[in-house]
Amino acid sequence: MGNNSRRRIIKSIFWSVCGACLAIALLGIFSGFPESALALKRNPAIDPTSSVHLTMGNPSQATTSLQNPTNYLMLKRTYALSYNRDRGGPNWVSWQLNSSWLGRVQRTEDWNADLSLPSGWDLISPSSYKGSGYDRGHMIPSDDRTKNTRDNSETFQMTNILPQAPDNNRGAWVELEKYARELVRKGNELYIIAGGVGQKGKIARGKVVVPARTWKVIIVLERPGEGVSGVNSNTRTIAVDMPNENGISQDWQQFKTSIDKLEADTGYDFLSAVPSDIQSAIESRVDGEITFFNSRNIFGIGIFVLVAALVAIGLYKFKQRLGL
Ligand code: MN
Numbered sequence: 001m002g003n004n005s006r007r008r009i010i011k012s013i014f015w016s017v018c019g020a021c022l023a024i025a026l027l028g029i030f031s032g033f034p035e036s037a038l039a040l041k042r043n044p045a046i047d048p049t050s051s052v053h054l055t056m057g058n059p060s061q062a063t064t065s066l067q068n069p070t071n072y073l074m075l076k077r078t079y080a081l082s083y084n085r086d087r088g089g090p091n092w093v094s095w096q097l098n099s100s101w102l103g104r105v106q107r108t109e110d111w112n113a114d115l116s117l118p119s120g121w122d123l124i125s126p127s128s129y130k131g132s133g134y135d136r137g138h139m140i141p142s143d144d145r146t147k148n149t150r151d152n153s154e155t156f157q158m159t160n161i162l163p164q165a166p167d168n169n170r171g172a173w174v175e176l177e178k179y180a181r182e183l184v185r186k187g188n189e190l191y192i193i194a195g196g197v198g199q200k201g202k203i204a205r206g207k208v209v210v211p212a213r214t215w216k217v218i219i220v221l222e223r224p225g226e227g228v229s230g231v232n233s234n235t236r237t238i239a240v241d242m243p244n245e246n247g248i249s250q251d252w253q254q255f256k257t258s259i260d261k262l263e264a265d266t267g268y269d270f271l272s273a274v275p276s277d278i279q280s281a282i283e284s285r286v287d288g289e290i291t292f293f294n295s296r297n298i299f300g301i302g303i304f305v306l307v308a309a310l311v312a313i314g315l316y317k318f319k320q321r322l323g324l
């Protein structure tokens with residue numbers, strides 16, 4: 001073998017190795033392998049408009065602009081909300097609920113004014129509801145954030161609080177909260193949005209509006225981690241609308257409504273991140289409403305077939321007896 005041909009072989013091996021390295025690197029980039037490495041180089045600041053708690057959408061298109069004091073977006077680690085400066089409370093609060101948020105921490109009772117509001121805005125203090133006859137009603141309940149004291153403490157910020165009539169807060173409202181956590185214990189992941197609508201008065205020297213009604217929307221996903229892609233036209237959603245009054249029923253099921261009805265009453269668009277054909281399918285339903293010919297309602301179809309058969313037999317016997 002001559003010197004020349006040996007050099008040619010070494011050269012071709014060199015370029016082959018280089019080519020292979022380049023191919024592996026490109027493959028790595030396109031298959032997302034170095035994603036974690038790239039992520040470190042990206043701006044670590046949180047995107048001010050995105051949050052796991054807004055997976056299903058931002059119902060009022062709230063923004064973090066100071067020019068938007070009646071629909072001001074606040075993103076917290078454990079929930080997101082639209083704050084209304086003129087009402088002294090949230091328009092809505094939105095949060096994810098799955099087993100990862102639940103632990104054994106006791107209520108911290110760590111009531112605090114929300115110091116993260118823009119400077120110059122009135123702060124609603126934890127004592128401002130005193131003597132009003134209304135409860136400091138959590139939108140995201142304390143019991144939905146029990147993994148650690150820091151999480152639980154965040155639910156006691158006054159931007160998560162609306163004045164709720166005691167029989168609402170401690171009755172049907174808390175019963176639905178418990179039911180939601182039952183669903184999580186069964187393995188579901190929930191996306192929940194809650195708020196108040198209307199006005200039945202003011203408290204805290206006129207700084208806080210008392211909503212006429214409190215409402216809630218719960219999206220029940222079969223499996224955690226699927227996000228919007230886990231929503232289909234059969235996805236269970238629970239929507240309720242409760243008078244903010246004493247003396248109402250303790251049974252949350254009495255207050256079921258459709259998301260469409262809530263959208264009309266509040267002006268919000270719930271589930272805006274969900275494809276519109278799926279939205280229209282699930283938003284018109286009321287939870288638990290029996291649609292007779294529904295593929296999920298095998299029981300209903302069975303009973304219908306049975307009753308139809310009995311009626312047919314009865315008519316036949318009747319006809320025979322008449323001797324026709
Ligand atoms: Mn409560």
Ligand code: MN
Binds near residue numbers: 271272
């Ligand atoms: Mn909608």
